[in-house]
Amino acid sequence: MNNTQIVQKSLKKRYAKERRFKIYGVFSIIVSLAFLLFLLVDIVLKSTPAFTQTYIKLDIDFSYKVLNIDPKPNYTKDELFKSSYRNLISKALYQLFPDVSSRKQKRALRKLISSGAQYHLRDLVIERPQLIGTSQSVWVLADDDIDTFFKGLIDRNLPEADRRIKDIQITWIDKLQSKDRIKRQFNASFLTSGDSREPEQAGILGALKGSLYTMLVTLLLSFPIGVAAAVYLEEFAPKNNWWIDVIEVNINNLAAVPSIVFGILGLAVYINLFGVPRSAPLAGGLVLSLMTLPTIIIATRAAIKSVPPSIREAALGLGASKIQVITHHVLPLAMPGILTGSIIGMAQALGESAPLLMIGMVAFVADIPQGFFDPSTVLPVQIYIWSDSPERAFIALTSAAIIVLLIFLFLMNLLAVLLRNKFETKW
Amino acid sequence: MNNNDIELNQQLGKTVGNPLVDGIPRMSCQSVDVFYNQDLQAIFNVSVDLAKNQILAMIGPSGCGKSTLLRCLNRMNDTIDGCIVTGKIYLDNEDIYTSNIDPVLLRAKVGMVFQKPNPFPKSIYDNVAYGPRLHGLMTNNSELDDIVEESLTKAGLWKETKDRLNKPGTGLSGGQQQRLCIARTIAVKPEVILMDEPTSALDPIATATIEELMYELKSSYTIAVVTHSMQQAARISDRCAYFHLGRLVEVNDTNIVFTNPEHGLTENYITGRFG
Known part of the structure; x- marks a missing residue:
């Protein structure tokens, strides 16, 4: 048997292996799609009664x-x-x-x-x-x-x-x-009123606005702080320095801390020590920022690292200062990656309820919050409250609230994708 | 020290040839040592002059320190952690490593072209205009247009790109990209241009274009070029420096180095016995 024959013999086996792998892949995609579809159909069907009223x-x-x-x-x-x-x-x-x-x-x-x-x-x-x-x-x-x-x-x-x-x-x-x-x-009142103990009067607007304010606080705090921290660690911090290593290890560990721990921290520090109003979007945003920061920092550092060094050298060689290299070249090129990381962090924060329970955002709030200091609740907590209510009509409301949360999430992701496409440069 | 090291040191010894030039050099290195992380010395006691409006070619086997020395000339090595430069490097009789020289200002005077063409992911126009904008070299837009046209013309790229100035610089061919990088460098009007193997990523035709360009640029700028091609060094340079293991072995007029090398190592290298 010469080489050609040996190779030919093994070819069939190799192709079969390739086909098998393809089938596994397609199968798992189908299974996950089926789960997703089942979930969506179930939620939509369950929620339909909530969109009409007698x-x-x-x-x-x-x-x-x-x-x-x-x-x-x-x-x-x-x-x-x-x-x-x-x-x-x-x-x-x-x-x-x-x-x-x-x-x-x-x-x-x-x-x-x-x-x-x-x-x-x-x-x-x-x-x-x-x-x-x-x-x-x-x-x-x-x-x-x-x-x-x-x-x-x-x-x-x-x-x-x-x-x-x-x-x-x-x-x-x-x-x-x-x-x-x-x-x-x-x-219509589902979209225009706040929470109520009577399901026919209960609406999502309070929780929606609460989520919106909380997300705004989270974004305004965690995005600039996270990006600035990542830029410092990646570009300015001395290498091989033990306390920078300690900070790095801590940031990576923070990303894995259970979110309820951040809630307890928020309760102890923000509310008890600094007197931030309980149940307010400000308190919620502060707590969720803590949770989002490690995600944004890690993603931003990875994005900054992936900027080709040749671009930095080119700018430095022309006489750009370090901060000009960062603002003119590194950050614009890293922006798609930074946005992707930030949106993952924000989406996590949007769906988070455990840390918010600790700072009182689980309270029954009938009034629609008008600002960052009003007591309010957020969408995932609202879903939790409704799912726990005895009246039958709350079943439909729970599903409807899930749909609102999903739409919120979808719009956030859409915005991120649009921004990312805007910043994306090919080289 | 083992026997090999002693033998090598005897062989390398002092630089032979003619490291100094007549008159005032544009740049001058005197007893330069470069260390990476204290224990690793990359350059040993190098002294060499760059004469005005001449091309100095730096040749030598890989890892011989020629790129390291080149990057010292505009303090690009500052960005590498743990890199220490001792000795003196002068630009127009001013020591560039004294604390009152700003590396940003220095890099505006000593431009650099890199091994791999590295245009910014911006338009051709913005690539060339980046330096002038950075340093505020123009007062209005038409002046900037003039600088861009002049730089692209000098780099021999104007004819090819004048109709597509707003297209991305990364869409050009490799040779065009390298010429764009040269245009970008000369738009800042430097005194010295450092080139780190500018043609190693290019095909022979693009290489020939760049070599012609370097020859023309010589009349306005002082050029130091690191190259792995001995033919290129022989073709374009006025003076040639041969490096070996961090030492400057021999430096002299190019025709002398290539026709009558003084040092055995130089002879071995240019005749292709190693490297």
Whole structure:
């Protein structure tokens, strides 16, 4: 057997090995895609109920008597604020179902409508005081149990004791439906309101803004500090110096520290020592910066290292000073790598909830934060809070919040990719 | 010291030939020693002059210290940690290693062209304009345009690139890139140009172009060139220095070095017995 024959014999085996490896690769890609797809489809399907809301049409009589105010040409906002709007709804409901008489049934009837509906009416009256004294048809928000039933998520054939909605309420709903007084509508308040204990009133905006402010603080702190630290370590720090080595080892170790430890550190240092407001995006951003810094420093150092030395030499040879070499050549060429590292760090920070639990961002916050010092929560913590809530409608809200978080993440990544393409230079 | 070292030291001994030039040299090295990390000496007691408007070729086997010496002439070795230079190097009778000479200013006067063409990943125009912009050598844009055109013309690249000044410098061929680097260097109007094996990455035709260019540049600049090609050294240089293991063995007019070398090592090298 000569060499050609030996090689030929082994060729078949070698090609088979290559094919096998290809198949493994394709298989693993398919499996991971399938998992991802399953996850996304599951989240989207679970979240769809959250994007619509059930409304009931009531004929509201904005009479002076029920509102308990005297007729006059002008009202102060305070006067209108103090009136009882709950009675308007109860009156309209009793009118709609005149045969309901017992106290128990009346209570069940009032429960058709969300507790938030009265505030909607109040805002309506404050905005348009001329409504007082007139009678109007108004679509008001239904209670979350009614909403869940109307969306078909509660089986009416279950025994009454096993479901959160009574038989008599079902007959009322059927009646409302036959009169076209009940409908589903896009849930705009999900995107415009803060958290609530009532799922039909709960919105994501508070957590979204909280995340936005927290991310801004994180970015503004960790990006410049991280890049500056990396530039110093890579370009200026003396080589073979023991304390630089200590710093380096520590930075690498910090990247692997469990994030909750940063939360405890933040609690002890920022809140207890420096008095940063608890639950505020400022505190959250400070803690997440600690977590993001090592990632950015490590990525930036790698990016700076990968800038060809010939470019530095060329600039130095022309008489550029060290800082000119860095700002004119090294940083622009390293920028794509720096951005990639930063976005990985920021994405990690965006999805982080454990360290924020330690500094009080897990608190129930109904108000939408207006700045860096207002108490707020962030998207992953909001998801955690909702997933832990007992009402059935929170299941859909949890999934919807996950979608919002994913979109936030996607937009952040998109921005990074666009910036990276802008800075990318070919040589 | 073992026997080999003693023998080598006897062989290397003092520089033979003619290290000094008549008149005032543009640059002058006197008893230069270079150490890397204290224990490793790369250059031993080298003294050599660079005459005005002449080309000094530095030849020798790999690792003989010729590039190290070249990089001392514009203090590029400052950027290497642990590199120590002793002795004196003068530029126009001024010691460049005294503390009152700024290396940035020095590098504006002593430009450098590297082994591998290294244009910036910017346009051809910006490559040439980088130095003048850095030092503020122009007052307005049309002046900068003039500098760019003049530099590219001197580097023999104007005709090829005048229509594509905004295209990336990295899109040129290897030879063109090296000429772009030369244009970039002369745009700062240096007094001395150091070239570290400028043609080793180029094909023969591009090499010939660069050699012609060096010959023309000689009239305005003083040039020191490190080369591995003895033919190149013989063709272009006025004076030639032969280095061996960190010592300057022989330096003299090029025709003398190549036709009648004084030192045995030089003869061995130029006749191709080693190196």
